[in-house]
Amino acid sequence: MLRRAGPGVGAALAGYNPEVDNKVPREVFCRRTLRWDIPCLTSAAANELLREVEPFAERVLAGASIVWDGENHIGQFDGDAAAAREEVADLVARPDRPTVGDVDAGDWFGGEALEKLTADTDDDALAAIARNEEQLAATTLDVYTVLLGAEQYLTERREALRDEVRDELETVAEQHKDLEEQRNALIVRVKAFGDSDRQVGGRAGMTHTAVQYIVAKQALAEAAEVAPVPLPPSDLDRHDPGNQDRPKKTSQ
Structure with a gap:
């Protein structure tokens, strides 16, 4: 890109086009800034290209002017400046420059x-x-x-990968729960054989007090499952044999 800053003064730059949809800025449309498309070059190749463009850019600036055409200020070039523009176009079109x-x-x-x-x-x-x-x-x-x-x-x-570990944790937790229930049931069975708490604990890898806790907890759970359900008071009265002998109240 060659930008004119004043009579015979300008700057040659290599950069990218920030315009959305590759729109043409007014400066370029009115030829106050000249722009040539180049591939994405390495920094060394871009700097080398600028050095090669420099003498032609000086000729363009020397023969350039900005005039009012009745609607816009536009860039105007004499014959040598126009020829130098063509030389620049040939330089940037060379395909042998290192690209990114x-x-x-x-x-x-x-x-x-x-x-x-x-x-x-x-x-x-x-x-x-x-x-x-x-x-x-x-x-x-x-x-x-x-x-x-x-x-x-x-x-x-x-x-x-971390999600896979989280899923594995959930799977192992479910397996642990199932195995713990199976272990507790086996502890109760072996205790019923007459083995001592310490013998059972040694086989299960726990203390004898932990065995006692598991056995007691299991016994409470079984008792809760078989406990009779109390009947409502009206049903108790109806099924109480002594209820037949109770005097009935009479109104005064």
Whole structure:
């Protein structure tokens, strides 16, 4: 991009177009700023291109002026300035300049990088893995390549691994509950054989007092299951044999 700041004064810049939908700014539309499209070059290649453009940019500025056309201030160029613009267009169109490529993290990661990543990897270690992979992408491919979204991708993968651990915890908790109930039932059975609390505790890997607690708790649970349900008072009266001999009250 070549921008005129005053008569014979300007600046040559390499950058990107920030306009949404690649719209053309008024400065460019009115030729007060000249712009040429270039590929995404490495910083060294972009600086080299600017150095090559410099003598032609000076010719463009020397032959440029801004005039009012009745609606806008527009850039106007003499013959040499117009020829220099064409020279610049030829320079930027050269295909042999080192460019920057990019690769999405989802396409890049695999193998060793993901083997290093576990559910227990902390944030610092995760960031170090991302930096290492970014360096590999930049230095091992045919063109300088930027690895996009590495840390975010690794963070999402770590969260997926942590979800697997959370699911495993729920599964083990259910299994533990089932095994605990089975153990307690076996403790009660072995106690019924006449084994002492200490003998049972030794086999179950617990203290004799813990055995006593489990046996007592199981006995209470069984008692609650077989306890008779009390009948309502009216039913008690109806089924009480002595109720037939009680004098009935009469109204005075």
